[in-house]
Amino acid sequence: MKRIIVNEKWCLGCRLCEYNCAFANSGSIGTTPLDMAKALKDIVINPRIKIEEKDDICFAVSCRHCKEPLCVKSCITGALTRVDGVIRINKEKCVECHTCVLVCPYGAIMPSDEGVMQKCELCVQNTGGEPFCVKGCPNKAIEFKELGGDSV
Amino acid sequence: MKYVIIGNSAAAIGCIEGIRSVDSQGSITVISKETQHTYSRPLISYLLLGKTDSERMKYRSDNFYEENNCTVMFGTEVTKISPDKKEVLLDNGKSVKYDKLLVATGSNPFVPPIEGVSTAKSVHTFMSLDDALALEKDLTPDSRVIILGGGLIGLKCAEGILKSVKKITVIDMADRILPSILDSEGSSIIQKHLESKGIEFLLGNSISKVDGQRAILKSGDIIEFDSLVIAVGVRANTALVAEAGGTVNRGIYTDLSCKTSLHDIYSAGDCSESYDITIGQPRVLALLPNAYMQGEVAGVNMAGGDMLYDHAIPMNAIGFFGLHVISAGSYEGECYTVAEGNNYKKLFYNDNNLFGYILIGEVARAGIYTALIREKTPLDSIDFELIKDKPQLMAFTKKDRAALLIKEALPDNWQ
Numbered sequence: 250m251k252r253i254i255v256n257e258k259w260c261l262g263c264r265l266c267e268y269n270c271a272f273a274n275s276g277s278i279g280t281t282p283l284d285m286a287k288a289l290k291d292i293v294i295n296p297r298i299k300i301e302e303k304d305d306i307c308f309a310v311s312c313r314h315c316k317e318p319l320c321v322k323s324c325i326t327g328a329l330t331r332v333d334g335v336i337r338i339n340k341e342k343c344v345e346c347h348t349c350v351l352v353c354p355y356g357a358i359m360p361s362d363e364g365v366m367q368k369c370e371l372c373v374q375n376t377g378g379e380p381f382c383v384k385g386c387p388n389k390a391i392e393f394k395e396l397g398g399d400s401v
Numbered sequence: 402m403k404y405v406i407i408g409n410s411a412a413a414i415g416c417i418e419g420i421r422s423v424d425s426q427g428s429i430t431v432i433s434k435e436t437q438h439t440y441s442r443p444l445i446s447y448l449l450l451g452k453t454d455s456e457r458m459k460y461r462s463d464n465f466y467e468e469n470n471c472t473v474m475f476g477t478e479v480t481k482i483s484p485d486k487k488e489v490l491l492d493n494g495k496s497v498k499y500d501k502l503l504v505a506t507g508s509n510p511f512v513p514p515i516e517g518v519s520t521a522k523s524v525h526t527f528m529s530l531d532d533a534l535a536l537e538k539d540l541t542p543d544s545r546v547i548i549l550g551g552g553l554i555g556l557k558c559a560e561g562i563l564k565s566v567k568k569i570t571v572i573d574m575a576d577r578i579l580p581s582i583l584d585s586e587g588s589s590i591i592q593k594h595l596e597s598k599g600i601e602f603l604l605g606n607s608i609s610k611v612d613g614q615r616a617i618l619k620s621g622d623i624i625e626f627d628s629l630v631i632a633v634g635v636r637a638n639t640a641l642v643a644e645a646g647g648t649v650n651r652g653i654y655t656d657l658s659c660k661t662s663l664h665d666i667y668s669a670g671d672c673s674e675s676y677d678i679t680i681g682q683p684r685v686l687a688l689l690p691n692a693y694m695q696g697e698v699a700g701v702n703m704a705g706g707d708m709l710y711d712h713a714i715p716m717n718a719i720g721f722f723g724l725h726v727i728s729a730g731s732y733e734g735e736c737y738t739v740a741e742g743n744n745y746k747k748l749f750y751n752d753n754n755l756f757g758y759i760l761i762g763e764v765a766r767a768g769i770y771t772a773l774i775r776e777k778t779p780l781d782s783i784d785f786e787l788i789k790d791k792p793q794l795m796a797f798t799k800k801d802r803a804a805l806l807i808k809e810a811l812p813d814n815w816q
Contacts (some may be wrong), residue, residue, distance in 0.1 A: 255806045301795045325443045327460045342523030344447045351718040356766025
């Protein structure tokens with residue numbers, strides 16, 4: 250199972266990951282030419298990955314896709330599930346009760362602009378390829394790596 | 402191995418998933434008093450609000466029982482547990498044998514005796530899907546509704562039906578709303594918010610008598626109404642275990658493995674007690690996430706696995722008309738309070754631990770606070786000033802943060 254690894258030593262705080270996340274989830278992927286500036290023009294982005302920053306420390310936080318996911322166990326609707334190691338959200342079922350916000354130890358689930366919750370789904374729900382935050386990170390502070398072990 | 406589960410809600414589903422994580426072969430029989438596919442009880446207010454429907458409020462997919470190889474007996478009630486014969490008796494006269502039994506009988510609304518209540522034409526409780534559908538059927542745009550009880554259930558009901566009725570009056574004996582999750586300042590913020598939406602409150606009051614469509618209050622006031630919803634509280638359904646000789650307090654006693662005092666009988670959900678680490682005592686934590694997690698632990702242990710339910714805390718997320726409230730833990734010790742309009746934050750801490758918190762309005766990343774309580778994180782290991790400002794991982798040391806951010810990515814056997 251490939252995982253997103255965050256290494257704060259290499260993070261520049263450039264926030265490209267936030268913009269790439271918003272772009273990947275903007276519905277513009279698949280259209281040509283790929284133009285982030287056009288897709289995000291006049292939009293206040295609401296990304297699923299967020300930079301924490303203080304003084305000279307910065308790092309990106311997104312869903313860790315926990316093996317014992319408190320959000321999935323606590324979800325009152327059954328909207329959150331763990332499928333092939335990726336924690337997915339069914340936006341049809343979500344009622345925005347915020348129980349996932351109550352339990353996520355990383356603070357990695359937040360309301361979307363559509364009135365239900367959103368979270369990182371490793372870009373499997375949009376491009377099906379490599380997560381865009383990883384692809385666009387200029388300093389390899391976010392990597393998508395196979396670490397072995399857990400395959401479920 | 403033959404597993405029998407009494408109940409078909411969150412604890413039962415957690416149990417099924419727990420059993421199947423260990424044992425893919427054993428037979429599972431679910432005995433459900435209700436006739437519906439497993440559904441989420443807290444969603445009944447969202448159903449009336451139109452935010453979900455009977456399909457989407459199913460707690461698991463249509464093929465859940467089939468996928469998990471379960472037999473479900475819908476509309477069937479267990480009348481007796483015989484621990485010596487290891488069987489349960491059903492209301493249809495039949496019996497079912499078990500090797501391991503889960504009691505997940507939930508709770509029932511408590512209905513206090515009110516003089517003359519039988520003379521009213523529309524009186525409801527608000528707990529099950531059937532309750533919600535029956536209430537909905539009685540409501541018209543001209544309905545004047547009294548909700549007796551200003552707790553979680555009563556107020557979610559109020560939110561659910563407000564747009565469908567003419568008037569809602571909430572009556573509660575207590576002098577403030579939501580006392581189980583809020584302090585008095587928090588109660589007052591939510592009450593004002595609900596009043597601004599048109600809900601009326603009569604607190605420190607109660608119904609002493611009902612006469613047809615008139616409620617005579619303790620204060621002497623008389624209120625005309627069309628429907629009455631009774632939501633003063635719930636009682637754990639403990640009778641089956643009590644009659645079988647098991648230990649019962651306010652809920653069914655369970656140990657950390659979710660086993661009752663009876664051999665091979667486990668219990669989970671609203672009917673049972675779990676050990677609240679924030680007060681160091683057992684109590685009923687009647688909340689869906691707790692029900693699922695208790696059920697899962699019970700299921701794993703019933704199937705011969707080894708799992709403890711040893712991180713139980715009271716915790717709650719609720720919202721009214723877009724204003725969210727998240728709270729967890731117990732409210733004792735020193736306080737740190739920030740209040741600004743509808744945004745309210747209160748942290749309760751002592752010695753070296755966060756014990757509880759209340760957030761209203763700005764609730765982002767609240768789970769970072771919850772984790773500090775659940776994990777009993779020593780406050781001297783984090784930057785408490787940063788955490789007071791807002792929930793953030795920046796408050797952890799570089800080492801702890803690296804461990805936290807990489808932990809879930811590592812294989813189980815990582816050293």
